[in-house]
Amino acid sequence: MSVVDIAPRPLVAAEGIVKRYGPTTALRDGRLTVIPGESHALVGRNGAGKSTLVSILTGLQAPDEGTVTFDGEPAPPLTDRDAWRTKAACVYQKPTVVPQLTVAENLFINRQPTGRGGFISWRRMQTEAVDLLDTWDVHVAPDAVTSELSVEDRQMVEIARALSFGARFIVLDEPTAQLDNKEIERLFDRMRSLQESGVTFLFISHHLQEVYEVCQTVTVLRDAQWITTAPVSELPRTALVEAMAGEAIADRVTMSRSAVSDDAPVLLDVRGLSSDVYTDIDLTVRQGEVVGLAGSSGSGKIRLAESLAGLYKPHSGHAQLAGNDLPFGDVTASLRAGVGCVPRDRHEQGMVSGMTIGDNATMSVLDRLGRSGFVGTSAKREFATDLIKRLDIHAEGPDQPVSDLSGGNAQKVVMARALATEPRLLVLINPTAGVDVRSKESLLSRMDSARDDGTAVLVVSDELDDLRRCDRVLVLFHGRIVAEHPAGWHDRELIASIEGVDRG
Incomplete structure (x- = not known):
């Protein structure tokens, strides 16, 4: 039986x-x-x-x-x-x-x-x-x-x-x-x-x-x-x-553009940066280079990027942008130092919902649009209108409330504000999260344009399509950089690094 x-x-x-x-x-x-x-x-x-x-x-x-x-x-x-x-x-x-x-x-x-x-x-x-x-x-x-x-x-x-x-x-x-x-x-x-x-x-x-x-x-x-x-x-x-x-x-591979020259000057130089969630970070980003940061939600990648944008102060280490020390823990000083940032949450960190598109897009450059604290209305409208056109923001004009916009167009406003200062370093944190396909392509095209203009770009993303536009991708695991993938990586190789899998 x-x-x-x-x-x-x-x-x-x-x-x-x-x-x-x-x-x-x-x-x-x-x-x-x-x-x-x-x-x-x-x-x-x-x-x-x-x-x-x-x-x-x-x-x-x-x-x-x-x-x-x-x-x-x-x-x-x-x-x-x-x-x-x-x-x-x-x-x-x-x-x-x-x-x-x-x-x-x-x-x-x-x-x-x-x-x-x-x-x-x-x-x-x-x-x-x-x-x-x-x-x-x-x-x-x-x-x-x-x-x-x-x-x-x-x-x-x-x-x-x-x-x-x-x-x-x-x-x-x-x-x-x-x-x-x-x-x-x-x-x-x-x-x-x-x-x-x-x-x-x-x-x-x-x-x-x-x-x-x-x-x-x-x-x-x-x-x-x-x-x-x-x-x-x-x-x-x-x-x-x-x-x-x-x-x-x-097996889909990445880029078709030429690699950044080894002779290109280093704009961002990070040495020994440590905090509660990342440890002993060394990295560089050259002029006209896009470097990706990948990792799981607990890897420390977002906090690292936010530290470089002035939102947090590390415990130790230092970073220089174009030869000058970055002012950690001070967003306003970071803007003056040449850092532009698209934060991870456009609603909480990237926009003031009660303001217009023009007000949001120009708030980081008001000192350039007037004198002695007074901002000319026509100057602000002209500047904002140009940003709307450059980023293909679908709106009635600079006076439209930003709260009326779709997610994709709202994210373009946040990108416009980051680019308005003509930054030396552009930090993008999940820049295409929650946007439609056309808006995603438009936002990534702006990233490409910034690269072509000689900006150093650091992009943190969970989206593989965002990281494909990078010249190289650094992978963080439990707060440490554990791998570097040059352009042309395969999806399975990058995911294996992110998940901590040794492919031997």
Whole structure:
């Protein structure tokens, strides 16, 4: 008599998930099957659909099509938050605990145990917090103020809180992004221990070596749809990278223009720059050169670029632009030093929504448009009109409120302001994020023009199409530059460096 292996019933299953936001399809075929007690990795490039799928699996939004089940039963309705808390929880990069409260208060927020007269019983809360922390082997004091905990301990408090509701499916969204190597090892040890206690994890990370270290199964999303699910032990790293990159684009190469001459003067020279999130950075950008910075969300690439633009002050090291020291931590001084910047968030950092296109585009050059603090209206309109024409901003004119513009045209206004000062160094941070195809090409053309004019350009982007316009791309991993790819790189090679995969 033969024994037939029966596959365990999935703890979580998502089938045929479709989610649209207006004309944008964030997920067109989302699928996921997670077995009880495993750590299941969900990987994919930015924009692949991971965050959308997680929001559906944790009850933050409903799919337009498809089904989600927990242990074979349909997912609760969105309005039943108590039921969702017993099914799933997500621990995000940014903590959701209240930093001013103690650990015990965070564990029982909005459900504090009460005593006589219906008042909160602080003694009972402390006792129950100790029991909960002991049950899940979380080594923090219940009366500790949460803001004083390490990142890894805050994460464990969030996991314990989720488990206390009865949830046994925990999503970890980039949990290692702010941890050092020893903290990462401790987190993985805790994950393994919790798995043995019946907890199931969905692990999201851009660091693929972590997938192979802590996960048993991996699912790949690409271009808003499911690509493959496989046991980690049966999927070589090169195959995983190729699944993320896509065979159709893997061998597409970059540039057709001539390389920057080795004799071109170095405009930006960075030596030994270090901060909380990047370490010992050395880099140069020559006149008329475009250098890309690539890396995962926790690599330190954005903070490095923002430091060079004057937004932050590093702990150590120095940088010179055209032979003069860059004034870290002072945006106004950086502008005077010759740095132009397109920041990562055009709404929060790049524009003043209550002002006109002309006001936004010229605010960095007002001193050039008037004398003694007075700015001529006609001079400002003429300057702004020229910028609108040069950047092909589709608008009624410089007096139109910038809040009326589409995302692509609004980003062109931010680019116009950065170029208005005729910078020696142009820092672009995710310059084409959230814009349409035509606007993207227009913005990248302006980057090309700046290069041709002799500007040194530093571009940080998660979009491979942006990085293809670069003369070379530097890859940051855990705050250090670990690779340099000259123009002509293959997608799979760059992604392997970003994900920390040694292609040998």
